[in-house]
Amino acid sequence: MKPFFTLEAVDPETGARAGRLHTDHGEVLTPVFMPVGTQAAVKTLTAEQLEALDAQIILANTYHLYLRPGAARVEAAGGVHGLAAWRRALLSDSGGYQFYSLRELSTVSEEGVGFRSHLDGSKHFLSPEAVIDIEAALGADIVMPLDECLPYPSEPAAAAAAAARTARWARRCRDQRGPVFRHHAHRQFLFGIVQGASYEVLRRESVAAIAELDLPGYAIGGLAVGEPKSQLLDLTGLCTSLLPADRPRYLMGVGFPEDLLRCVALGVDMFDCVMPTRNARKGTLFTRAGRLVVKNAAYAGDAAPPDPGCLCPCCRRYSRAYLRHLIQAGEPTGMTLATLHNLYFYLDLMRAARSAILDGRYGAWLRAFFTDYAMATD
Amino acid sequence: MKPFFTLEAVDPETGARAGRLHTDHGEVLTPVFMPVGTQAAVKTLTAEQLEALDAQIILANTYHLYLRPGAARVEAAGGVHGLAAWRRALLSDSGGYQFYSLRELSTVSEEGVGFRSHLDGSKHFLSPEAVIDIEAALGADIVMPLDECLPYPSEPAAAAAAAARTARWARRCRDQRGPVFRHHAHRQFLFGIVQGASYEVLRRESVAAIAELDLPGYAIGGLAVGEPKSQLLDLTGLCTSLLPADRPRYLMGVGFPEDLLRCVALGVDMFDCVMPTRNARKGTLFTRAGRLVVKNAAYAGDAAPPDPGCLCPCCRRYSRAYLRHLIQAGEPTGMTLATLHNLYFYLDLMRAARSAILDGRYGAWLRAFFTDYAMATD
Numbered sequence: 078m079k080p081f082f083t084l085e086a087v088d089p090e091t092g093a094r095a096g097r098l099h100t101d102h103g104e105v106l107t108p109v110f111m112p113v114g115t116q117a118a119v120k121t122l123t124a125e126q127l128e129a130l131d132a133q134i135i136l137a138n139t140y141h142l143y144l145r146p147g148a149a150r151v152e153a154a155g156g157v158h159g160l161a162a163w164r165r166a167l168l169s170d171s172g173g174y175q176f177y178s179l180r181e182l183s184t185v186s187e188e189g190v191g192f193r194s195h196l197d198g199s200k201h202f203l204s205p206e207a208v209i210d211i212e213a214a215l216g217a218d219i220v221m222p223l224d225e226c227l228p229y230p231s232e233p234a235a236a237a238a239a240a241a242r243t244a245r246w247a248r249r250c251r252d253q254r255g256p257v258f259r260h261h262a263h264r265q266f267l268f269g270i271v272q273g274a275s276y277e278v279l280r281r282e283s284v285a286a287i288a289e290l291d292l293p294g295y296a297i298g299g300l301a302v303g304e305p306k307s308q309l310l311d312l313t314g315l316c317t318s319l320l321p322a323d324r325p326r327y328l329m330g331v332g333f334p335e336d337l338l339r340c341v342a343l344g345v346d347m348f349d350c351v352m353p354t355r356n357a358r359k360g361t362l363f364t365r366a367g368r369l370v371v372k373n374a375a376y377a378g379d380a381a382p383p384d385p386g387c388l389c390p391c392c393r394r395y396s397r398a399y400l401r402h403l404i405q406a407g408e409p410t411g412m413t414l415a416t417l418h419n420l421y422f423y424l425d426l427m428r429a430a431r432s433a434i435l436d437g438r439y440g441a442w443l444r445a446f447f448t449d450y451a452m453a454t455d
Numbered sequence: 456m457k458p459f460f461t462l463e464a465v466d467p468e469t470g471a472r473a474g475r476l477h478t479d480h481g482e483v484l485t486p487v488f489m490p491v492g493t494q495a496a497v498k499t500l501t502a503e504q505l506e507a508l509d510a511q512i513i514l515a516n517t518y519h520l521y522l523r524p525g526a527a528r529v530e531a532a533g534g535v536h537g538l539a540a541w542r543r544a545l546l547s548d549s550g551g552y553q554f555y556s557l558r559e560l561s562t563v564s565e566e567g568v569g570f571r572s573h574l575d576g577s578k579h580f581l582s583p584e585a586v587i588d589i590e591a592a593l594g595a596d597i598v599m600p601l602d603e604c605l606p607y608p609s610e611p612a613a614a615a616a617a618a619a620r621t622a623r624w625a626r627r628c629r630d631q632r633g634p635v636f637r638h639h640a641h642r643q644f645l646f647g648i649v650q651g652a653s654y655e656v657l658r659r660e661s662v663a664a665i666a667e668l669d670l671p672g673y674a675i676g677g678l679a680v681g682e683p684k685s686q687l688l689d690l691t692g693l694c695t696s697l698l699p700a701d702r703p704r705y706l707m708g709v710g711f712p713e714d715l716l717r718c719v720a721l722g723v724d725m726f727d728c729v730m731p732t733r734n735a736r737k738g739t740l741f742t743r744a745g746r747l748v749v750k751n752a753a754y755a756g757d758a759a760p761p762d763p764g765c766l767c768p769c770c771r772r773y774s775r776a777y778l779r780h781l782i783q784a785g786e787p788t789g790m791t792l793a794t795l796h797n798l799y800f801y802l803d804l805m806r807a808a809r810s811a812i813l814d815g816r817y818g819a820w821l822r823a824f825f826t827d828y829a830m831a832t833d
Contacts, residue, residue: 118781118788123795125768146755146780153756154776162772377528390503394540398532402524403496409787410496417501 081257081266081293082325088433090440091342095431098134098294098325100166100218101263102158105133107325107346108430110337110423111168113354116141117151117161119420120354121413124163129390130421133165134219136349139212140172143203144194148214156216156261168349169217171208173270173298174330177226185225187242205246209253209267213260221296222250224270229303236274237282243272243298244286256292266293268327271316275304280312284319295320296327297345310339317344334363334426335452338443341430348427353419358412360404363422367451369397371415376401389421390414459635459644459671460703466811468818469720470695473809476512476672476703478544478596479641480536483511485703485724486808488715488801489546491732494519495529495539497798498732499791502541507768508799511543512597514727517590518550521581522572526592534594534639546727547595549586551648551676552708555604563603565620583624587631587645591638599674600628602648607681614652615660621650621676622664634670644671646705649694653682658690662697673698674705675723688717695722712741712804713830716821719808726805731797736790738782741800745829747775749793754779767799768792 079099086095098105112119112127115138119127127135137157142148146160154160157167176183176190183192189204203211208223223246225239247269254260256267269287273279287295297316300309309331317326327347328340337348353363360372364384369376371383382392383400391400391414403411433442457477464473476483490497490505493516497505505513515535520526524538532538535545554561554568561570567582581589586601601624603617625647632638634645647665651657665673675694678687687709695704705725706718715726731741738750742762747754749761760770761778769778769792781789811820 116780116784116786117777118786121787121791123768123788123791124772141784145784146776150755150776150780154758154774160774160777160780162774162777377524378531380532390501394502396532396538396540398524398528399495399538399540402494402528402538406494406519406523408494408496409499409790410501412787413499413501413791 084323086435088439089437092344093341093434093439094344094346095434096325096346102164102166102218103133105166106431108341108427109134109347110427111136111347111349112420113349113351117157120358121416124161126417130424132424134168136168136170137215137217138170139208139215140175142215143211144196148211152214158216167217168219169212169215169221171221171223173224173226205249206253209250213254213258213265216261218265220265220267222247222267222270224272224298226299227274229275231274233276236276236279240272240279240283243270244283247287247290251290251292268292268294268296270296270298272299274299275308277315280315281319284316288321294325294327296329298329301330301332313340313345314343334423335450338430338446342439342443353423354416357415357419360415362415363419365449371397371400372404383418389418391418462701464813466817467815470722471719471812471817472722472724473812474703474724480542480544480596481511483544484809486719486805487512487725488805489514489725489727490798491727491729495535498736499794502539504795508802510802512546514546514548515593515595516548517586517593518553520593521589522574526589530592536594545595546597547590547593547599549599549601551602551604583627584631587628591632591636591643594639596643598643598645600625600645600648602650602676604677605652607653609652611654614654614657618650618657618661621648622661625665625668629668629670646670646672646674648674648676650677652677653686653690655693658693659697662694666699672703672705674707676707679708679710691718691723692721712801713828716808716824720817720821731801732794735793735797738793740793741797743827749775749778750782761796767796769796
């Protein structure tokens, strides 16, 4: 059988990688950005629109789908693929991040996480094993184990305990159904998640403990939670230097376009973030010149497309003036058009990065990108 | 030059008509349903999606666009066609209906309408002539004159005064730029609007006064404001029997699918209504079996498409269970999919009606439709 991951090229100057994930719902060319479809839909878009953008993999969230419509409903519909009529690859987040962001509603113990639903206040308890069973029902091609993510900053002792627990939970998740399992008609691949907060020594220990589980891929979690940008980059680089080269690396929840490109140079293969979709709905577009707050009055008479020269479905047809009007007027169509642009921008950035890596010129390509691009401040 | 309207067939049994409107933004095959794009967008859809549904004409609203983004902005963008990158036909409603539905904010006098903006409370005054100038700036292919619409029920004296004023305003609108004018690079056709509330005698007088203006088309206004369904049908039939056969007839703001089909049988050619789009966003779908409240819990496990056999972009791919989940979860994608279905249903109903009329079998087709269709109660 074909291995799950093929490493195709490593850029000689930077160490950036190009590869392929082989899932039973198609190949995913890396580096890749994965649009976030929390509730089994990428907000404002249809599956046809995601296909037209050539999104090869999207995310769904275990916590949200467990609460609504419920794992049994999703399972009966044929998993998220069946429910949402999504035919390409899918990754399910475990809910670990939701227990962090909704931590006033949850209590972590060695057994698992007790929490109240943010929807109706109902009480629930999920063990690492139960999370894997739910994710088996959801049927994503890539499955994340339950982890414990801490806020920034965290005390060393708390960070060490959470990282060690994350490793024990990862082993329990693996032991529940194995590193690769089949609940619907296709294979599901379990990843491990590295934690360790902002501490190098904990990150080293976490990589060692997680890598020992010999999983199909590894994620770097617990970053982009408020730490300085330099620390995000340093810790990401540390983790990728320690993780096995023959497995894909997924940096969770990052981030701005410039962050993705720098982390690609550090050897990251996979990314997800709500940034392009959430910003789109508020009227902020990512362009090759930097961020464009298209809802600003300055664009009310601007006939140019949001990003001149961009080939996305939004820029090929519509003007800044129209987007500004729609966002200003609260028209849902404005959110859709801005989401189409932002996701195209992220996806195309990864396609261009991959092409540069395959040509062995990622460093030069990256420097050229930063010549035009006005970065967000940290 | 080709006439604006070609009457192609009249059904021998019912009097239903098939025809074509020849605009400089393409032909419109009648009978036709016109999706409502109040603020220069059909809510939740892109222009590409409307084109895929084969919508040949959409509506925009003068009152809303005058307030936001403003007539000068729209004019500078090349009219609504330029602003919204809409290449097909367009009709602009005059705002008369908004002055009716927001009547606590407006004061009607012979000179025109004074009103406060529903957005910021600012004071405005629009004469019939000013409305035409704004509509010239908006650039719709079909232009509605300022009219006075009354609530149901209305006293005979008030209804007579409003109908007479509507006729005087229609003349002032025609005299401002003529029945056909050109402000952008294409022709704009002015319609007249028949009023007269629920009084037959007033409707007769109104038709006579408006038809005398020799306009490219005529609308029936002031209905679907709360009167009994039988009255809607009787008054519509009265108006169409009196209006000239060689001009298109547009019944404003109607309605349920069954209303459209009965009014087609009465000789109406054009319809608009927010019903399919507004209901979609709330999770109610129109199907060949009647209305489907897809947000109901009964559909949470239903793998069937909303309307089995329907060829719309929603029914070809997605299930009732998915739509129910999306609407329940407040996902914008659910509103988009439901809107795609409902508009397809309305547009396709008119296409099927047209085909039956051209074949001289509209009566039989209509009876077959009602065999399957569970009607809404009045």
